[in-house]
Amino acid sequence: MSPKEFLLQECENVRATLQDVLRHDYAAGSSEEFYNEFCERLGFLESLIQPADPGDVSALGTFAEEISLLSTLVHHMERSHAGEFPWPFTEYLQSLATPLCKEHLADNEGEPIIRVYAEGGLDTYQINLENDLSVLNIGRRIFTIVFPRTLRHHVLLHAIFGHEIGHAAWTIPQHKSDLRSNVIEPLRASGPLNSTSQATHWLRDLTAPAPIAELRDQYSDEYSDIKRNQLDSWFQEFMCDLFGLVTFGGGFLAAHQTLLLALDPTGHRWGPYHPPYVCRKAMLWRACKHLGWPEFPASIRDPKMRSSIDSFLSKYSGPAPGSWEDVFTQEQVAKAVDALKALLTKAGTSCFPMPDDSALLPLVQMLNEQIPPCGSDLSGSPTPANRDVDFRHILFAGWLVADEVAAQETTAGKHGYFLELNKLCEMGLLQQRAIDLYNAAKAGEEA
Amino acid sequence: MSALVKGSILKAMADRQLVVSPIICGSQLGASSIDLRLGNVFLMVRARGLSDVDPGRFAHPDNTAGDHALQQARRQKHERYEAPFRQKFLLHPGMLALVPTLEWIKLPANLQGTVTARSSWAREGLSIATASLIHPGYKGVVTLELANLGQIPLSLYPGLRIAQIAFQTLTEPAAEKDMGSRFDMAFEPVEGNVAHGDEAFLPKKK
Numbered sequence: 001m002s003p004k005e006f007l008l009q010e011c012e013n014v015r016a017t018l019q020d021v022l023r024h025d026y027a028a029g030s031s032e033e034f035y036n037e038f039c040e041r042l043g044f045l046e047s048l049i050q051p052a053d054p055g056d057v058s059a060l061g062t063f064a065e066e067i068s069l070l071s072t073l074v075h076h077m078e079r080s081h082a083g084e085f086p087w088p089f090t091e092y093l094q095s096l097a098t099p100l101c102k103e104h105l106a107d108n109e110g111e112p113i114i115r116v117y118a119e120g121g122l123d124t125y126q127i128n129l130e131n132d133l134s135v136l137n138i139g140r141r142i143f144t145i146v147f148p149r150t151l152r153h154h155v156l157l158h159a160i161f162g163h164e165i166g167h168a169a170w171t172i173p174q175h176k177s178d179l180r181s182n183v184i185e186p187l188r189a190s191g192p193l194n195s196t197s198q199a200t201h202w203l204r205d206l207t208a209p210a211p212i213a214e215l216r217d218q219y220s221d222e223y224s225d226i227k228r229n230q231l232d233s234w235f236q237e238f239m240c241d242l243f244g245l246v247t248f249g250g251g252f253l254a255a256h257q258t259l260l261l262a263l264d265p266t267g268h269r270w271g272p273y274h275p276p277y278v279c280r281k282a283m284l285w286r287a288c289k290h291l292g293w294p295e296f297p298a299s300i301r302d303p304k305m306r307s308s309i310d311s312f313l314s315k316y317s318g319p320a321p322g323s324w325e326d327v328f329t330q331e332q333v334a335k336a337v338d339a340l341k342a343l344l345t346k347a348g349t350s351c352f353p354m355p356d357d358s359a360l361l362p363l364v365q366m367l368n369e370q371i372p373p374c375g376s377d378l379s380g381s382p383t384p385a386n387r388d389v390d391f392r393h394i395l396f397a398g399w400l401v402a403d404e405v406a407a408q409e410t411t412a413g414k415h416g417y418f419l420e421l422n423k424l425c426e427m428g429l430l431q432q433r434a435i436d437l438y439n440a441a442k443a444g445e446e447a
Numbered sequence: 448m449s450a451l452v453k454g455s456i457l458k459a460m461a462d463r464q465l466v467v468s469p470i471i472c473g474s475q476l477g478a479s480s481i482d483l484r485l486g487n488v489f490l491m492v493r494a495r496g497l498s499d500v501d502p503g504r505f506a507h508p509d510n511t512a513g514d515h516a517l518q519q520a521r522r523q524k525h526e527r528y529e530a531p532f533r534q535k536f537l538l539h540p541g542m543l544a545l546v547p548t549l550e551w552i553k554l555p556a557n558l559q560g561t562v563t564a565r566s567s568w569a570r571e572g573l574s575i576a577t578a579s580l581i582h583p584g585y586k587g588v589v590t591l592e593l594a595n596l597g598q599i600p601l602s603l604y605p606g607l608r609i610a611q612i613a614f615q616t617l618t619e620p621a622a623e624k625d626m627g628s629r630f631d632m633a634f635e636p637v638e639g640n641v642a643h644g645d646e647a648f649l650p651k652k653k
Contacts, residue, residue, distance in 0.1 A: 087487060087531040153634075369466075370586060370632070372551050376469030380461030382453070383473040423634045427551065427588070430487060431469050434549055434606050437532055438471045 003064070004054045010067050011046050015039075018074050024081035033113050033140070034077055041070060041136050066136060073142060076117050084118035085147040088429040089155050092391040093145065096247060097165050099348035101129045101143060101172065112143035122263060124148045125160050127168040153419065155426045156398045159255040162248035165349075166240030175343065182339035183242065184235045186332050187283075193234070193327050199226040203270075208324050211268035212276070227272075234275040241280050242333075242340050245287050249352030250309075251395035253284060253316045254402075278325040285318030286326075286333040292354070301357050305364065308400050315403075355393045363389070363397035363428075370420075372427035373397050375435055386435045394432065398425040451558075451614040452479050459558070465614070466553035466586075480611040482565060486547035486588060487605040488635040489528040489536050498524035505642035506649035521638060530605055538573070538593055538601045545636035547588035549606060554585050556620035560612045562589055568609050572597020575610050583617060584626030587633035 001009070018038050022031060045066055052059050094114060101112060112129065126146040151157055169175040188194060192202035202208075203224055204216065216224055244252040260277045261267055267277040288294065293313060300306040319325045341351055363373035371378075373394050375387030398421055405417045451459070453476055459465035467481050475482040497519065504520050525545075530536055538544055554560055560581035564573055576592035591610055595601050603609070630637070642649055 087529055091531060366468075369463075369553075371466055371468055371553065374469060378460065378463065378466060378468060380457040380459070382457060382476060384470045386469055386471065420632065427634055431549060431551070433532060434471060434484070435469055437606070 002054055003057075003060050004049065004052060007049050007060065007063050007067060008046065010071070011042055011049070014067060014071050014074060015042055017071070018042075018077075021074060021078045021081075024078065031077065034115070034142075037113060037140050037142075038070065038074065040139055044136055045070070073115075076115055076144060079117040079119075080115050082118070084149050084152045085116055085145075086153065086155055086158070086426050086429070088433040089158055089391070089426065090116050090145060091433060092429065093158075093161055096349055097127055097145075097161075097168060098143070100165065100169050100175070100344070112141045114143045114145065116145045116147070118147045118149040118152065120149050122148055122151075122259065125158075125164055127161065127164040129168050129171055153426055154422045155429060156251065156395055156402065156418075156422050157255045157259060159248040159251035159392075159395050160244065160259055162244030162246075162252045163240040163256065165247060166243030167236070169243070169343075170236060170239075175347075178343055179239060179340075182343070183239050183336045186335035186339070187238055187328055188235060189332060191327050191329065191332065193231065196226045196228055196231055199231055200224070202324075202327070205324065209268065209278070211266050212324075215266070215268060215270070230272050233273040237274055238280065238283055239336070239340075241284055242287055242337060245284055245291070246337065246340055246344065246351050247349065248392055249354070249396060250293070250312065251392060251399055252352075253288070254312075254399040256284070257281070257316065276325070278319070279327050281316065282318040282323075282325045283328050283333060285316060286328060286330055287337050288313070288316065289330065290334045290337050296354060299354075299356065300360070302361055305357065305361055305400075308364075308404060311407075312400055312403050352392055353390055355390075355396065359389065359393050360397055360400075362387075363394060364400055366428070367397060367401040367421065367424060370424065372424045372431055374428040374432040376431060386439070388436065388439065389432050391429055391432060394425055394428050398422070448615050448618055450479050451616065453477070456481065456614060459555070459614075464555040465558060466551065467612070468551045470550075475608065477611065480613040481550075482608040483562065483589065483591075483610040483612055484549040485591075485603060485605050485607045485609050486549045486635070487530050487532070488547055489530065490525045490545040490636045490638075491528060492524060492543045492545075493526045495523055500524065500641065502642035502645065503649045505640050506646045506651075525638065532605050534604065536603045536605075538595045538603055540572075540595050540598050540600065542595055543576075544593045546591050546593055546603075547633070547635050548591065548610065550588070552581065552585065552587065552589055552612070554581060554583055554614075556583050556623075556626060557617050558614050559583050559617060560585075560589075560614050562591065562610050562612050565609055565611055568601075571601060572599075573601055573609065581612070582626065582628060583621040584623075585628070585631060587631055588635065590630070590633060590636040 018035065022035065045063065049060075049063050052063070054060075098112070098114075118124075124146050125148060126144070128144045128146075130141040130143075145161075147158070170179060193199050203212070203226060206213075208216075241256065244256060248255075257277075260280075264277060267281075270276045294317075297306045297309040297313070300309060344351055366373040366376075366378075375389040377384040377386050402418060402421050405421065456465065456476070456479075460467065470476065470481065471484070499520070501520070504517050528536065536544075552560065562575065562579045562581060564575040572595055574594045574596050576594055581589060589610075589612070593603075593609075
């Protein structure tokens with residue numbers, strides 16, 4: 001069988017698989033839009049392969065990549081039916097990410113088709129938006145959200161998606177250009193990561209923390225001799241961390257630290273794509289300072305809550321200014337954060353709103369009483385007045401209580417509380433979503 | 448023992464003894480009951496290649512990860528389906544599905560709850576089966592055992608009001624040691640243990 005014949009056969013195989021996938025029930029919305037889009041793409045791809053010269057290896061190679069991509073997406077669709085992800089969180093996440101990812105679409109393009117599924121591995125968190133480089137005449141782009149299968153109920157950790165929104169934005173040419181000039185350039189303007197040679201010098205600095213020196217001995221020069229691509233990837237990670245903080249607030253700080261230290265307990269490892277966690281933490285703390293987080297507890301009237309937030313923030317405070325890990329100045333980070341906020345606001349993606357007592361206290365109280373946190377009116381009024389609650393405040397409240405419980409549970413050595421807290425918050429998100437839908441419908445009727 | 452009227456229910460809620468959260472709108476409050484809404488998880492009982500209900504498997508469980516047969520039997524009989532709001536779930540005639548309520552319930556030691564179907568849904572053939580008694584001290588979602596006794600499928604959507612809960616005071620508060628069950632702090636339906644307490648009547652594992 002020639003490569004061309006094989007590709008045509010594979011188009012048939014993908015079509016048969018696409019049809020087979022329809023036997024599943026779909027929790028992730030109707031499969032019709034996905035099915036129709038794929039039928040169109042397959043038909044178009046076949047119309048390109050049919051007349052192709054069997055000797056045109058370049059074109060056939062491109063078509064092979066395209067059919068392979070379609071096959072992967074059909075598999076994702078199949079995985080999606082299993083529904084191993086929290087729906088209410090996913091819907092809130094979509095409301096944050098979609099405006100940013102829609103902005104660049106041409107007027108004649110439909111809304112992206114959203115696919116959600118779960119994969120194995122702690123580092124599988126992803127948000128991907130198809131780019132427009134495909135040879136196929138893409139009608140609607142596929143917007144994919146991937147959760148780690150084992151963390152199905154861990155909504156507190158899902159605040160890490162704030163970082164992933166950054167990666168999705170980076171794939172959009174218009175945003176990429178703005179992000180490069182307004183967010184990354186200020187970070188890159190000076191300091192030890194200003195160039196590959198300075199970065200290599202910084203990594204080999206004898207004053208670097210002991211774990212860095214140990215890792216330097218373990219790693220080959222391939223990792224310690226910083227390359228251009230490596231530095232570019234590192235800056236993308238720094239930028240995405242700022243996305244996380246600006247969109248998810250305190251919940252992001254906690255999820256970021258929990259997941260990254262779980263994957264690298266030393267906090268000092270680096271690689272071709274990721275800078276050491278300690279440097280990311282230092283930058284995030286500078287961003288926190290710019291956003292007013294250190295002063296935030298003073299605005300909280302309830303003393304217990306104030307102390308709880310103080311204690312929470314102390315875990316994320318940065319190293320001494322000018323230390324090895326502190327690779328950016330306050331001015332650099334401030335410029336980057338302001339530019340990012342401006343970009344998000346322009347796109348219609350809401351930044352994390354700083355909560356006050358009235359927003360946070362009831363949520364924390366509900367969690368302490370083992371009640372799912374949401375804007376539910378528990379006063380026993382015959383006409384309940386349920387409040388609007390930003391879903392990110394539910395996550396932040398969850399992390400505050402997780403910290404308090406962890407402090408109490410340390411000696412008992414229990415860890416089950418964290419899953420229970422996550423499930424309470426997951427339930428709270430579901431209930432809040434119901435409140436939101438009802439209130440929106442009511443407001444529509446009144447209008 | 449007496450049933451609570453609306454005013455007493457609201458007072459118990461105001462005193463934070465009783466929690467039903469959230470009550471989305473005032474019309475959920477009846478003269479002596481509160482309407483409960485459908486949650487978004489459906490545990491459907493499905494006849495599959497390896498699914499059955501055999502109390503013998505549960506009677507003498509070996510709770511190690513290696514107990515493949517028991518774990519498989521537990522998982523095989525149900526299919527879990529999670530739906531967002533406004534997504535339809537069809538309950539076919541003769542089908543049994545376990546679903547949670549949207550509401551989180553907390554009962555004090557001196558109250559018990561009784562869950563029944565809303566009459567408008569019962570008239571369409573929806574039966575909310577057996578485990579209608581909610582014990583004092585319970586906290587969690589309520590699992591509803593839905594069956595369609597009619598002849599045509601019923602379209603159900605998360606958030607719909609399909610059940611109601613009434614409350615009764617007890618002659619005295621339940622003793623601490625008698626409260627609590629394996630279903631406490633339930634976030635979604637789980638299977639029961641049909642062998643619990645009856646192990647003596649079931650064959651021992653070889």
